[in-house]
Amino acid sequence: MNFIPYSKQVIEDDDLSNFIETLKSDFLTTGLKVNEFEREIYEISNAKYCVSVSNGTAALHLSALALLCEGDRVLTTPNSFIATANSILYAKATPVFVDICEDGSIDLDMCEDILKKDTSIKAIFAVSFSGKILDKKRLKHLKNTYNIKILEDNAHTMGAKLTYSDISIFSFHPVKHITTGEGGAVVTNDKALYEKIKMLRNHGQDDKHQMLDLGFNYRLSDISSTLGLSQIKKLYSFIDKRQSIAKRYDKAFQNTIVKPLYSFTKTSLYHLYVVRIDFSKLDISKDEVIKKMREKKIGVQVHYKPINKQPYYKSLGYGDEETPMMDRYSKECLSIPCYPTLSEDEQQYVVNSLLEVLNA
Incomplete structure (x- = not known):
């Protein structure tokens, strides 16, 4: 693959x-x-x-x-x-x-x-x-x-x-x-x-x-x-395909440890499909999951690390703001593949691979 x-x-x-x-x-x-x-x-x-x-x-x-x-x-x-x-x-x-x-x-x-x-x-x-x-x-x-x-x-x-x-x-x-x-x-x-x-x-x-x-x-x-x-000219067809992928992912992750960032909604154009995983309850870190997913030829990404805690911003005096939601989110978030030409077989492979890595 x-x-x-x-x-x-x-x-x-x-x-x-x-x-x-x-x-x-x-x-x-x-x-x-x-x-x-x-x-x-x-x-x-x-x-x-x-x-x-x-x-x-x-x-x-x-x-x-x-x-x-x-x-x-x-x-x-x-x-x-x-x-x-x-x-x-x-x-x-x-x-x-x-x-x-x-x-x-x-x-x-x-x-x-x-x-x-x-x-x-x-x-x-x-x-x-x-x-x-x-x-x-x-x-x-x-x-x-x-x-x-x-x-x-x-x-x-x-x-x-x-x-x-x-x-x-x-x-x-x-x-x-x-x-x-x-x-x-x-x-x-x-x-x-x-x-x-x-x-x-x-x-x-x-x-x-x-x-x-x-x-x-x-x-x-x-x-x-x-x-x-x-x-x-193809914008709306691209959006439709992204939304279809989001619906399938939502269904596939029901009753699992992988939680969609939010339930499917037509008010999202799904540039990203973000999931949240409570790694504090697992024996594997987020970095290890990213590594193992890439070994399975699947690119996952983090969107985003908090801007205010980037080294440059910390040098300006930022980083101590009270942002508990952001702090928790950044520890749990992963973006998984979502783009118009992603096939249903590839979507299922992504789901199966992520659950396999997390449950190993």
Whole structure:
């Protein structure tokens, strides 16, 4: 059996033919394909504006620069890829880590408790973790009640609609719902934010090539956009397949020591399928399970180690926050393979292998 990764891209014949067509065209970068791809993204997201960028981290970086001022304090989650919190630091603002809920996402009730007491909080950078869409009405309440900015890090939820938040970002890394190789996007309904992010993406220049700010070269190419255009047509079929896999996993793990992060829900687009295992009750460690699963040619992953306890963040004085839910979650979590071309036989092999390793 070939190695089964925790996730991977799906590249098909139509993707390749469209890709080759663009390679033969006159424009390989900053051409019409970029505009077409951006239009598809903002229409799917129910947003007015979209700026495509070179990767998801660039999307976060530019969004943070557009939303934040130096010294702002920003509520965010310890349960994400490091880029989410890093983008706050890029803007010379201060991350404030908030504990998570049982589903792995930031605890919005706890965010409100903090906002009631701390008027220095200027924004929330929230993550739709693993593909489960955040509570939009709750975000609207927090935004309007406390006059803060809201960024939704939707790197795990391509297809999520923009409603009340100031900005939503997406990632098109190969393990995500669709891919452009590397790539990302920012969507917003605020024209001023759109213009600023578009300007910062292109060296700080406006449409007349006047440099207005110190910007970056974060443009997405026509080549990447062509792949994105081909992939985005298949987004909902990819989501359907991921949700079907999640349903099968939920059923297969019933009455076992393996617990899904949350029961199947249509509000999750299942970028990840995360399980929790109470290793304190077993004679095997999580590291040993990961090693033995890889010996069986199955890639499992940890999403995530707490950001606030990463060595760099500890050097900044973080790490002692009271985040008991995150601390327990990080000891128990494993992401198992979930991607559209994962066959039913492979899914069953993953289930059988994990239970065999745990019960050995």
